[in-house]
Amino acid sequence: MIYVCRDMQYEEAKSKFIQAWGTLGSSWGINKAMAQIHALLLISSEPITADEIMEELQMSRGNVNMNVRALMDWGIVQKQNKAGERKDFFIADKDVWELARQVSRERRRREIEPIIRVLSDVQKVDGKSDEISEFKSVTNELKEFSTKIDNVLEKFVKSDQNWFLKLLMNL
Amino acid sequence: MIYVCRDMQYEEAKSKFIQAWGTLGSSWGINKAMAQIHALLLISSEPITADEIMEELQMSRGNVNMNVRALMDWGIVQKQNKAGERKDFFIADKDVWELARQVSRERRRREIEPIIRVLSDVQKVDGKSDEISEFKSVTNELKEFSTKIDNVLEKFVKSDQNWFLKLLMNL
DNA sequence: CATTATTTTCAATAAATTTTGAAACTTTAG
DNA sequence: CTAAAGTTTCAAAATTTATTGAAAATAATG
Numbered sequence: 320m321i322y323v324c325r326d327m328q329y330e331e332a333k334s335k336f337i338q339a340w341g342t343l344g345s346s347w348g349i350n351k352a353m354a355q356i357h358a359l360l361l362i363s364s365e366p367i368t369a370d371e372i373m374e375e376l377q378m379s380r381g382n383v384n385m386n387v388r389a390l391m392d393w394g395i396v397q398k399q400n401k402a403g404e405r406k407d408f409f410i411a412d413k414d415v416w417e418l419a420r421q422v423s424r425e426r427r428r429r430e431i432e433p434i435i436r437v438l439s440d441v442q443k444v445d446g447k448s449d450e451i452s453e454f455k456s457v458t459n460e461l462k463e464f465s466t467k468i469d470n471v472l473e474k475f476v477k478s479d480q481n482w483f484l485k486l487l488m489n490l
Numbered sequence: 491m492i493y494v495c496r497d498m499q500y501e502e503a504k505s506k507f508i509q510a511w512g513t514l515g516s517s518w519g520i521n522k523a524m525a526q527i528h529a530l531l532l533i534s535s536e537p538i539t540a541d542e543i544m545e546e547l548q549m550s551r552g553n554v555n556m557n558v559r560a561l562m563d564w565g566i567v568q569k570q571n572k573a574g575e576r577k578d579f580f581i582a583d584k585d586v587w588e589l590a591r592q593v594s595r596e597r598r599r600r601e602i603e604p605i606i607r608v609l610s611d612v613q614k615v616d617g618k619s620d621e622i623s624e625f626k627s628v629t630n631e632l633k634e635f636s637t638k639i640d641n642v643l644e645k646f647v648k649s650d651q652n653w654f655l656k657l658l659m660n661l
Numbered sequence: 662c663a664t665t666a667t668t669t670t671c672a673a674t675a676a677a678t679t680t681t682g683a684a685a686c687t688t689t690a691g
Numbered sequence: 692c693t694a695a696a697g698t699t700t701c702a703a704a705a706t707t708t709a710t711t712g713a714a715a716a717t718a719a720t721g
Binding site for chain 2 (some may be wrong): 333
Binding site for chain 3 (some may be wrong): 521522549550551552553557576589
């Protein structure tokens with residue numbers, strides 16, 4: 320094994336960032352490997368191959384393949400082909416606002432809209448006991464709140480960065 | 491085992507809600523048992539004991555104890571004492587806005603602020619290569635974005651419901 | 662078409678997380 | 692103080708989730 324001499328300070332910063340991004344992902348329900356691959360792609364100045372990801376993050380080909388695919392499903396990573404190269408290259412969208420918008424879009428679709436559907440559905444129960452009243456009242460408040468959040472996110476998803484910045488001014 | 495005849499429609503709705511809340515929790519990094527206990531407390535018209543939670547959700551005493559404690563750490567569940575009763579009773583805050591505010595407060599403290607600290611820290615690396623420039627640029631954008639989100643959440647946490655509703659009007 | 666490079670799949674394995682349950686501990690009542 | 696009731700702890704077990712690696716599938720090359 321040959322170690323090329325590289326900028327240690329940078330290598331440490333990079334590793335720290337990848338680590339931290341993985342941990343953040345975990346606490347928001349995103350698998351660590353997926354978040355780490357995303358981190359690596361975010362800071363790569365060039366598109367990189369599965370082999371490079373495997374090497375850099377020390378993970379298996381299967382794991383890289385699965386998680387890169389998941390990132391593509393989220394719409395935040397793309398496959399690229401390089402002329403004269405057979406391998407697939409991957410890049411992450413570097414625009415943080417676009418990233419946030421895309422993540423909002425997906426979480427809305429995958430998590431917020433389904434829970435609103437359940438909340439609407441369970442509302443249909445009838446009865447006037449304390450238990451049932453409390454149930455209807457709480458689930459209704461949750462539904463109304465979720466709907467508001469859903470609407471804000473919808474706006475955000477459809478907006479440009481400027482809209483958000485203006486919103487921030489109004490605070 | 492004796493089954494008391496209860497409103498089946500309600501029992502199903504309740505179970506569906508608890509299930510869905512648990513699943514939602516999971517996809518946002520909150521353990522399922524914790525989210526389910528929270529769901530049960532949310533819809534309980536009266537404070538309930540650990541035994542009642544165990545019975546209703548079919549989980550062990552240890553599990554209930556651990557997760558109720560975690561919910562108290564999040565500041566969204568409280569212990570109550572009933573006159574003439576030795577057991578602890580638990581209640582969840584029923585105000586959905588207050589709940590959202592409290593969750594925002596905690597996630598800010600536990601996840602957003604730490605990642606901002608890491609992003610600021612890794613920025614300190616120096617060098618002018620493409621690699622390092624890209625690294626600095628991306629981590630800086632992430633830091634600025636996170637700081638903006640942190641500020642919005644801070645406002646939200648300190649605000650009353652009315653502030654948010656007014657904000658929604660402006661959309 | 663045969664060969665080789667590359668990607669994908671998926672059963673087996675490993676790792677991480679959650680859950681249990683019984684013992685230790687604490688609190689209250691008598 | 693003692694006994695009973697209730698709560699907490701935590702090592703072990705169970706479960707869930709993530710990861711590996713090798714075989715199968717696919718795509719490109721000559």
